[in-house]
Amino acid sequence: MALWTLFGLRKGSASTDWPKAGNNHGQQGVWGMPRVLDGACADSCEACIEVCPTQAIGRQEKASTSGIVIDYGRCITCQRCVEVCPEPVLQATDTWALGVRNRDDLRWQAALQTPEAAELGQRIQTRFQRSLHIRHVDAGSCGGCESELQALNNPFYNLHRLGIFFTASPRSADLLLVTGALTRSMLGPLHAAWEAMPEPRWVMAIGTCAVSGGIAEGGYTCGHGLNEELPVDVYLPGCPPNPAAIIHALLLLLGRSSQRVHAGRLT
Amino acid sequence: MSGQVQMRPMLVDDLPTALNTLLATGGRMQMAYAWFRDGQPQVCYLAAPGAGQAFECWSVAVPAEGLPSLAPIAPLLGWYEREIQDLVGIVFRNHPEPHPLVLERGEHTPPLLPGAEGVVTTTAPHALPEVEGEDIQELDFGPVRADVLESAQFRFFYIGERILRYQPRLFLKHRGMERRFQGLTPEAGVVVAERVSATASLAHALAYCQAIEDAADCEPPPRAQAWRCLLAELERIYNHLHYFGHLADATTLKVGQAQGRWLEEQTKQLLARVCGSRLPMNLLTPGGLRRDLLLPDDFAGQLAAIEKETRHYLDMLSDTSSYIDRLQATGVLSQQVAFDKGATGPIERASGLDRDLRRDHPYADYAALVPEIALREAGDALARAEVRADELRQSFALVKGAVDRLGAGEVCHPCAPEPGSFGLGWAESPRGSLFYAVSLDTQAHLAWAKIKSPSYSNWRVFPFTVHDTNMMDYAINEASFGLSVAGCDR
Known part of the structure; x- marks a missing residue:
C-alpha cells in the first residue's frame, strides 16, 4: 500500500518563490517575441513581411531605422521572420511577459503613451488585489493554452499561493479568461458565461488566437479576436503564452505587476 | 513519391469487394477524405494492408449521384463519410447513421468546396434515439x-x-484548419500543422513534414532523424505524465495528481531548455530541422532524475488499491469494437490490438530505435493506464537511444516537391496514429491537406464504453482515454 501522505510530506514544497522573490520563473530557454533592432533593411527587402503567417509585420515610416513594425498581438512566436532576415534587423529574444491593458500597446505607435487604464487599475487594486476567481472558457483553441493554464495549478507555479483560483461557476468569478480563435459555435456559450458573471467583472484574452485570431484567423468558422465580442481588460499574446507569462498578466490585472511593453516597444 | 504509399485508382462498383478482401486478409481502413483534382471531386480511401506493407490510396472519381456508404462493411469509415458530406457536400447513399456530424447540412455552401466563402456555425444537431419512461x-x-x-x-x-x-x-471548436493549409508554401505549412493540436505539436509537424518529404522524395540527414525521435519521445513523456496526473485527480488521489503534474512540468522545462519551446514547436521543416539544436550539458542527469521519479511514481500508483479499484472493469472496450470503430494508440493496444506505426511502418529513426509495444487484453481503464505506463518507461529508453545516435553533421537536406505531386506522412503521436495527406498545386504550393488525427478516431469509440455504465465512473473513464478535443475538431 502506497503511503501518499507521507510521500507528499517528505517531498516538501516544489513551488517557486517567483514573482515574490528570486528569478526562478521556470522559463529558462523559452524563445519569446522578436525584437526590431536599429539596423537598416536591404533595398526593398520584405522577406519577413512575406513569411509571417499571421500578418504581424508591416512597414511604417519613421518607426525605426528600418521602418519595420511588429504587432505583438498577432505574433505566434514562430521565429520565421528572424530566420529569413538577411540583416541584423530582427532578433530572437526571450521576452515573453507581454500582457497589456490596452491592445494598442502591442502595436508600434509614434509616441510612447502611458496606459489609459490607470483609473480602472486603481479600482481593482483596492478591491481585488489580494484575491481573484477565474472562469476559463475555451472558445476554439488548439489545446496549447489549456495545457499551460492547467500547469498553473501544478506544484511549481501553485497559483493558489498568489490568492488566485479557478472556479467552476461563472456566478462566483471575477475574471473571464478566454482562449481560442472564437469559433462561431462557441460565441453563444461565451456570452452566456459572461452574462452569468456578477459585476464588477473583467475579461482577459489569453494567446494570440484570442488577442487577434492567430493562425486560424480568416478560417470559415473563426473570428478576429476577443475584442469583437467582449470588452477586454488585459491582452496576453503568445503561442502559447507560458505559465509565468500568464501569472504576470494576472498580476498585471490586479495591479501587482507592471506592464513590460508600451507602444509596441519591448523593454 | 517514394514507395510508402501506392495509388490505386478504383471504380465505384469495385469498392465493396476490395474492402472485404482487405478486411479478410488482416488489413484495416485508416480514413477517407475528399479532394478536387482539376476541379473534379475525388474520394481517397486510405487502406493499411498490414505491418511492413505499403499503405494504399484507393482513389475514386465521384459520380453525380454520390457514393455508396462503406460504413456497413467498415464502421470506422462512418464518421469520415459524414464529415465529407458536411464539409464537401458529397452524398453517401445508404449510410447507417445519415445525420450531420460537423454542421447542419443545407444551411451553408459546404465550406471545403473550392471558392466557398463566408463563415459557418459548426453545431450539428444531436441525433438521439427516442427515450421515454418514468424517472429517466x-x-x-x-x-x-x-x-x-x-x-x-x-x-x-x-x-x-x-x-x-x-x-x-464535438466540433464546436472546428477551426477549419485543413483549409488553412491551402495556398501555403510547404515550409509555411509546418507552422499551421504545429498548431492543429498543440499537445501533439511535434507529432503533427513530423507527420506533415514527412508527407512533404514523401511528395518530394527526399530524406532528412541522420542527425535530424535522431533529433525528431528524441523530441517526439519527450513529447510522449510529458503527455503521458499529464495523463497520470489527470487520472490520479479523477480517482481523488491528490498527492498523486500533484506528483504527475510536477513531473510533467519538469519535462516541459527540460524541453524549453533543449529546443526553446515548452511544447516543442518551430523546429521542423521539410527535409530536416530549421536549426541545429544542442543538448544542454546536464541533459542526461536531468532526464535520469525525471525517469527515476517517474518509475517510483508509477510503482506507487500500481500499489494503491483505491486507485486500482476505480480503474478495474471501468469503461471496457472490446477488441471487436476497438477494431471496427477505429480505436488507435494506447486505447487499441489496451484492447489487444497490436499496432504501432513506429514499429509497423518505421519513420524518422525508428527503424533503429524499435520500441517494444505495450499490450493488454482487458480493454478497461486499468489496461489503458498500464499500456501508457509501459510506454512511458519505454520512452525514456528511446530518448537515451536517440541521444546516442545524434552524430555530427548537417540537419537539413533540400526538399522541394514537384508541382502536382502527392505525399503521405504519419507519426505515432502520444494518442495514436496520425496521418497527413497533402497534394501540391501547379506552383508546388499546398492545394489540399487532410489530417487523420488520433483523437478523432478515439472520440468515435469512446461513447461505446459509456452506454450502460454508471455516472460515478464517467470522469475516470474519460480521463483513462486521454482525449484531445482540438485534435478531433481541427
Missing part, C-alpha cells in the same frame, strides 16, 4: 465545463446512477 433524466453537460478544460458538450440519459445513453457533441 436528461443531462446536458458543457460545453463550458468545470476547471480548465477544452470545450465539448455531452448529453446523458440516465436513471439514478445508471447511464442509458451518452452522446458527445
